[in-house]
Amino acid sequence: MLDRRTLLKLIASGTAFTTVSPKVVLAKTPDKHYAMVFDVRKCTGCLSCTVNCSIENQTEPGRERTVVNQLSLTNDDGVAMIALPNQCNHCENPTCVKACPVKATYKRPEDGIVVIDYDKCIHCMNCTKACAYGARKPDPTHKNPPEKCNFCIHRLQEGLLPVCVESCIGVARYFGDLNDENSEVHQLIKNNKTYVLLxxxxxxxxxxxxxxPENFEDKKWLQADFKNWQR
Known part of the structure; x- marks a missing residue:
């Protein structure tokens, strides 16, 4: 568990992020290319996204599909705080898919969303260990499939946004098709310095x-336990 002093030490010893190339990210694919953008400058850490996601998807306590961690950062003015959302990254090369022995986890070719086929899933939890982002929440009893974000597929089918985006009080979350040049996510990545984790x-x-910020190491943050970090 991290306390405030440890957090500041991690910040001081971290390495710089590198930006992602808009040209590479925005290269068109044959089908839709769904993505999400988090603007941490706007995130208030209110956890509205976590609460509404849990209600919408009926997840158990401790197995939330999206979380927001609070980070302490040092700058010229002293100590600053940012909120860092984290959830399934719907990777182009998902390690969770490779780890599934029954191919219950797969990436949808029509839009790139990584999903779990609950009828095929054998609850082995291999995928939860394979995910470097800690985005898959295992069932310790192995009686139920792991929990993960699926961009609220059931809402997308009805023309709605993922519930975390719709409920974001600070308007810090954006979702859309990167292949659509008029979409907010396309324009945000095109016109801003953007990063990805790991x-x-x-x-x-x-x-x-x-x-x-460019002076902390994302791998350490992802491996840290932020529960009651401020105590």
Whole structure:
């Protein structure tokens, strides 16, 4: 568990992020290319996204599909705070798909969303260990499939946004088709310096961040336990 002092040490010892190339990210694919953008400058850490997602998808406590961690950062003015959302990154090269022994986890060719076929899933939880982002929440009893974000497919089918985007009080979450040049996500990535987590892992995430500081190491943050971090 991280306390405030440990968080600041991690910040001080971290390495710089590298931006992602808009030309590479926005290269058109044959079908839709769904993605999400988080603007951490606008995120208030209110957890409205986590609460509404849990209600919408009826997830159990501790198995939330999207979380927001609070980070302490040092700058010239002292200590600053940012909120860092994290969930399934719907990677282009998802390690969870490779780890599934029965092909219950797969990437939809029509839009790139990574989903779980609950009828095929054998609850082995291999995928939860394979995900470098900690985005899959296992069932300790192995009686139920893992929980993960699926961009609220049931809402997309009705022409609605993912519930975390719709309920975001700070308007910090954006969702859309990167192949649509008029979509907000396309324009945000085109016109801003954007980052992804664990870029060196080669998973090619489809969750992008705007406003992240460049002096902390994402791998350490993803491995940290932020529960009651401030105590």
């Amino acid at each position: 870029q060196s892992a080669g998973t090619k995430p489809n969750i992008f961040y705007i406003g992240l």
